[in-house]
Amino acid sequence: MTDSGVLLIDKPVGITSFDVIRQLRKITRIRRMGHTGTLDPFASGLLIICIGKATRLSAKIINQNKQYSAVMQLGIKTDTGDSTGNKVSEKDFAEVKVNQIKKLVPEILKISEQIPHRYSALKVNGKKAYELARNNQDPELQPRQISILNFRFAKIELPRITYVATVSKGTYIRVLSETIGEMLNNYGSTVELRRTAIGKIKVEKAEKLASLNPENWRDKLFPLINIFSEFPQIEISEKEREDFRQGRKLGVDFPDVKDLLITCDNSVLGFGEVEEKILRPRTVIV
Template identity: 40%
Template sequence: MNGIINVYKEKGYTSHDVVAVLRKIAGQKKIGHTGTLDPDATGVLPVCLGRATKLCDLLTDRDKTYEAVLLLGKTTDTQDISGAILKEQPTDHLNEAEVTKVIESFKGTYDQIPPMYSALKVNGKKLYELAREGKTVERKSRKVTIYQIHIKEIQLPRVRMEVTCSKGTYIRTLCHDIGNLLGTGGCMEELTRTKVGRFELKDSLKLEELSDLAQNGRLEDALIPLDQMFSELQSVVPAEKYISKAYNGNDFFKNQLSEDGKFCSGEKVRVYDAQGHFIGVYRYMEDRKMFHLVKMFLDPEELR
């Protein structure tokens, strides 16, 4: 099977656990996920099967939306409620207006220092492995963007909020940073990823549901074709005499299309053959009136 399944990751599973279970359900090895969720977190985890694994990096780069519960007054070593408590501070003096003002100040781009308990590598070793050895190493801050923070409920010391952010943003670190700015400390108590690019929580399926589909021979019902990931792009079909160029990932010219069209320089397009096989994504080069390969998705087996 080739495509993407919108999996609902349940609490207690690692992202790798989900992939391992899905390999058994689907009966194939070539499967990859598109962005780690912590074991205690739940929500959307797009999983790529077959040739769609070429999309893993692309989907990981998409903006994401989360619903999180910030617990003020507790600082932990993991920056979430599962960690060891490092410090507890009173929150009685806080008021909703002050908390709201500080949370909203994080909208925009800011320098975030990744947590020690993360899968980032330093000198070939994952940070969480070093953290479990009791080691702390210096981490470089990196710019992340918080596009929106919508406060859904305040019941101090807890705040429920919806966050839309750029790739690489740690929500538990955001909670930690908000707590620090308020002077009380803080950690993440709950996290649900509700959206990754076009994938939404309401459309996600639990592993049990996917297993039931597989047992009834209907797992492909949950599969989203990989060309749908580029549905916003124009589609083009090279003329039959030039289709071998596209099959081989070679450049082809605008006047070699089966139908003429208008394209902007640098514009990406979906390329198909006359039989509807998705070949790949190409970019139009206006100066040469030519299309150049960005990513190939065609399996030669489809042509047999």
């Protein structure tokens, strides 16, 4: 039996990402685990949970693009940027037209910088920004480089606008909704949010927390090789497997690459780096 791997969880609305970890620790009786990207309590959708030695691969997953389905409401500004916050301002949206909204897509796709929300978990001088905001302090947050890789409006029934966006790591959908509101000379607040994909992994493949128990959770582990399908990959032999496990260099016929997925018998061993036909182990999970 393995005590290492990845679980795909469809987080329900109303609990934190760490609540998911807490419940899974009780089910698996394993403490070493972590998620690969926080979802706020009001949001639902895909959480990829790394268990045991697979936690060493968390950074590779965190850096993958994410897809969200969001519902924003025009005309309302809240202190948190979403439906959980206090309303701080309102604005009439009668002048906003559907065609005007649809024409925003090219402009939205050009967004390359974003200032994280003051109600975020980013740390400022050792404290989380939202903790400072709750104490009526204004945390100084620096702009971050982001990418909006794909964007479409799925439904427009004013004052609500539903959109689907594929974004780079570190993009705040709450801030994106506010930005769309500003583009319309109005306010925008996120009222529903669902993460529908991380990389190529869709939420449809995820498990409901209620369906897992101590007897079946290992059967629900998702193949690591599918998680990292976007990375270049090399299959090594059983003999080379032991060398890789021990951190020894291997000679390989492969071009130079920084992040190479290493497999043996279709199982993930970790990641390595190739330079001048020499493979150096970088992250080992066996």
